Amino acid sequence: MTAAPALPAADPVTTDPDVLAVAARYTLSGPPPRAGGAVGERVGRTAGSGLEFREHRRYLPGDDVRHLDWAAFARTDVPIVQVFREEVARDTAVWLDGSASMGCDPEKSRLARSLAAACWRMAAASGDRPTLHLLSETNRPDPRGRSLDSLDGPVFSGRGSLVELAAQHGLPATGRGVRVIVSDFLFPHDPDALVRRLARGTDAATLIQILSSFEADPPELGGRRLTDPEADEAAEVTLDRPAVAAYRARLRALIDGLARACRSHGATFATLVAGPNLNELCRSTLVPAGALGVRR
Amino acid sequence: MISFANPWGLLGLLAVPAVLWLHLYRVRFPPMAVGGLFLWDDAIRRPAGGRTRDRLRSTASLWLELFAALALGLLLGGPRVSWETTAPHLVVALDGSASMGATAAPPAGDEAAPTFRDAALAELRERASAKGGRTLLTVIETGDRPRVVGGPRRPWRAVLEELAARPAPTRPRHEFAPSLDLAARLVADGGEILLLTDRDPRSLEFSEDTTAVSVGAPRPNVVLLAADRRPSDGAAGEELFLRWTAFGRVGPVTVTVRDDAGESLFRRTIPSASGESVTNAVPLPPLVANQPVTVRLTAAEDALEADSMAVLLPSPARPVRVAVSLPPGRTRTAIERAVAALPNVIRTDLDAADLRFVSPDPLASDGGSSWLVVVGSLPGEGEAIDTAGPFLIDRADPLAAGVSLAGAVWGGAGQGTALTREDGTFRPISPVIAAGDRVLAGRVVGADGVFVLNVDAARGTLANTPDWPILLSNLVEARRAALPGPDRANLRVGESARLTLTERQHTADGPLVLRSLEGSERIELPRERTMIIAPPGVGLWSVWNGGANGEDGGRPELARFAVRLADPREGDLTSLASGVVEPDAEDAAGTTVDDPAPWLVALLAVAALAAFVGDWWATRPA
Incomplete structure (x- = not known):
């Protein structure tokens, strides 16, 4: 009698070479961290207590008097302070x-998890403090987030949409900094309210929509029984030319609504369709959309 | 080439277009999980306008159901395989x-x-x-x-x-x-x-x-050609008459007769010559009168034993009980004298008689189970006459068999043509012997077993001619033949016997079977009142009454026959x-070989079952 073969790993993505390569090549876009954050590797926007001299400027109320350049003050009789770059750690939350x-689609699922892992690793590689949050009613919102390797297991079991979670106070209270929200956004919503809620309390929000190839461009397959795994709903749909055209129009309207809302709230929005590898998607979509920057 | 035992079963093939119709109009949508079902809201099918024809899709379910319908249709048709080959x-x-x-x-x-x-x-x-x-x-x-x-x-x-x-x-x-x-x-x-x-x-x-x-x-053979039991000339016992012939050099022939217990009753060795017939008369003791006896011929060279032996059953006793109820006179005397000369006839009283001779008084009844012979001048408008003919004789009637009436004067022939009953009704007479307008002898129409002899034996010369005992013998033998039971017990193969059933046996339920007592052969017999029984082979045979209940008249075995092979042409093996x-x-x-093809039936059944299971598997919920 032979031993039963070991069960395969549940499609790990956190150590995927593609994810590691993307994390090494790109950085998350976003403003520099505000002062007051934890000491880190990122240069702050305010005069700080770092060692790297930045410039002289006039004293403003509130500046630390310890940074007054007394020599310059003596020469010019103008209070001038020395501004040093403050090295702080930026909070980066991946929702x-x-x-x-x-x-519902293996490629879509993998892309979502890979992207979340890549964002986490990008933040970590940049000296930020990344946190990972799985948004569903089965996960209690925790500001500390979850471990990265939780992305290697099954994570998509929630029954509620982000709108419902927000209404039920199910969104985590993460700090300021960068927030990356990965979702398909395929649920009825008011884009303006949704984006406002998702971007609330953050310095920079990036909404990345993940779609399967079918959801992005459904072919004319004929009759299908479409099931919504969240709502346990099903409907017979004939995927013919008029139906597909109507679907595309509604999906376009949804995407356009989200894009407009993001622009109005200073957030970044991008749509990714599962299929190409992650590096290609980052290069062709996320970088041009301003969601990622190329690491120097 | 396949043919079908039940072509109507092919109507089951209509299930094939039915399956196609179902798939055309009742499309089974394969499930697909998507996000954003609400985006399809415009295209979601709602059964508002009835079903519409959809594109036929080549699915496993379609093909499996078509295959199952095809297999079941062929199965119902009863496939048979024929091959136009050289099967000799x-x-x-x-x-x-x-x-x-x-x-x-x-x-x-x-x-x-x-x-x-x-x-x-x-x-x-x-x-x-x-x-x-x-x-x-x-x-x-x-x-x-x-x-x-x-x-x-x-x-x-x-x-x-x-x-x-x-x-x-x-x-x-x-x-x-x-x-x-x-x-x-x-x-x-x-x-x-x-x-x-x-x-x-x-x-x-x-x-x-x-x-x-x-x-x-060519083979030597000895053949038992005749073996008959008949009453001996003496008062008691029987005599066995044997005749046999040897074909070829068979050597001395030993004749052995044994009783039912196997005891030897007679044994004699006789030299034989080819083609020579030998007869033997063997007296049988009275003790074996009711037993079967077995006759066997043995010789040194006898190629066929089947024709060298015979079992002889006792001949069935079929006495006819006769009653003469006529007034004393010449006619009565003539009848009594003729009846007394007939073999196996018992004189008895009227109630127990099988055959009654009565005067032409008005009849109370037709006679019931016994036969009536009305003897005397039938009253009519004219006087009875004596006539010397010419006589019209129905020679097809067994009553007139052997009757010539040559030189006879039929005396006292009345003019009556019907028989009067006590209730005043008349029964016409169908003539068997007639002279002019006078019916001299005949059968009463509508009454089985009632006969008329329109004669006065005191007149004319009929009672003194040979035709008189012949006429009476015909009546007695006709009555004897109608008695219940078999008319003979020992047959040569190919011969037949007549078996008459009683009324009770005739109306009984259940099968009536002629069966071999030495083999397994059974032949269903029609339950007729009188049947001709022809056992098909040599040996002992029995007529078995499946409806017998064991009571009187209900014996299971109605008759037994011994059949022997006695055919000299078949026994001569020298040619x-x-x-x-x-x-x-x-x-x-x-x-053309026609095969019910159970393998094909089984194959179709298995294929249909497999298609059903496959369809269930293909359409099961994900």
Whole structure:
């Protein structure tokens, strides 16, 4: 009798070479961290207590008098302070929609988890303090987030949309800094209210929509029984030319609504369609959309 | 090529278009999980306008259901496989005469010598195997009424096994024409005819496309030609009359007669000469009067034992009880004197009589179970006359058998033409003997067993002529023949006996069977009041009343018959000869083999089941 073969790993993504390569090549876009954050490797926007001299400027109320350049003050009789770059750590929160619709397509599921892992690693590589949050009613919101390797297991089991989570106070209270929200956003919503809520309390919000190839461009397959894994709903749909055209129009309107809302709230928005590898998606979509920058 | 035993079952194939229709109008949508079902809201099907035809999609479910419908339709049709190939069909006319049971050679040691029938079966095995393993056989046992004893159209090995288990034939000499005619009909769609016999085929007549093979050879044989039990001339006991003939050098013949317990009653060894008939009269003691006795002839060389022995049952006692209820006078005396001279007649009173002679007074009844003979001048408008003819005699009527009335003067012939009953009704008389307008003897119409003799024996000369006892004997024998029971018990093969049932036996339920007491053969008989019984083979046979309840008149065994082979033409084996006559025609074509094809039925059933299971699997919920 032979031993039963070991069960395969549940599609790990956190150590995927593609994820590691993307994390090494790109950085998350966003403003520099505000002062007051934890000491880190990122240069702050205010005069800080770092060692790297930045410039002289006039004293403003509130500046630390210890940074007055007394020599310059003596020469010019103008209070001038020495401004040093402050090295602070930026908070980066990666919110991954944990609803079941994110897992209805294997490629879509993998792309969402890979992207979340890549964002986490990008933040970590930049000296930020990344946190990972799985947004579903089964996960209690925790400001400390979850471990990265939780992305290697099944994560998409939620039954509620982000709108419902927000209404139920199910979104985590993460600090200021960068917030990356990964979701398919395929649920009825008011884009303006949704983006406002998702971007609340953060310095920079990036909304990345993940779609399966079918969801992005459904072919004319004929009759199908479409099931919504979140709502346990099903409907017979004939995927013919008019139906597909109507679907595309509604999806376009949804994406356009989200894009407009993001622009109005200073957030970044991008749509990714599962299929190409992650590096290609970052290069062709996320970098041009301003969600990522190329690491120097 | 496939044919169908039940073509109506092919209507089940309508299920195929039905499945297509269902798939056209009831599309089964494969499930697909998506996010954003609300985006499809405009396209979600809602059954508001009935079903619409959709594109037929090639799905596993469609093909499996079509296959299942097809398999079930074919299954209901009862598929049969025929192959238009060269399966040879051999129709064999196997000689069913008793001589085929004769030994082909003297026995060697304790082993039974092979018979001509064994040789015929060996010949058949050789010819069938030479035609190939797929040879099909149909075997007809010849006889006046040929019957198929092997096949039809079955593999030759199985048929030969069945034939080997059958008993040796016991039919008398017969023509082969009826069997060959039947064989010709059986090979109408292909096949060959083979006649297997022990008779020289060059002396037989058969069609040119028939192969005739004789396996016979001259053999000595002793034949018991006659064996009858009859009352001895003395007062008690019986006498056994035997006649036998030896064909060929059989040596001295020993005649042995044994009783039912096997005790020897007679034994004598008699020298024989070929072709010489020998008769023996063997007295039987009174003690065996009601027992069967067995007669056996033994000789040093006797190829066929079946015709050398006979079992003789006691002849059935069928006395006729006669009552004469006539006023004293010449007529009564003449009747009593004639009846007294008849054998096996018992005088009795009126109530117990089977046959009653009464005067032509008005009748109270038609006689019931007994027969009535009304004797006397029938009253009419004119006076009774004496007539010397000419007489009109219905010679087809058994009552008039042997009656000539030559020179006779029929006295006292009244003018009446009907019989008067007490209730004033009349029954007309159907004449058997008439003279002018006078009915001299006849049957009463509408009353079975009522006869009229319009005669006054005191007048004329009828009572003094030979026609008078003949006429009365005919009446008594007709009554005897109508008595319940068999009219004889010992038969030669091919002969028949008459069996009359009582009213109770006639109306009983259940089967009436003629069955062999030494074999397993059973023949259903029609439950008629009078039947002709012809046992088909040698040995003891019994008529078994399946509806008997054991009470009076309800005995299970109604009759027993002993059948013996006594055919001198069949017993003469000295003229047998071997030989082969091959047909002039070319080899016959093979026959179309029709196979119920249980394998095909099973295959279709399994295929249909597999398709059902596969369809269930393909359409199960994800």
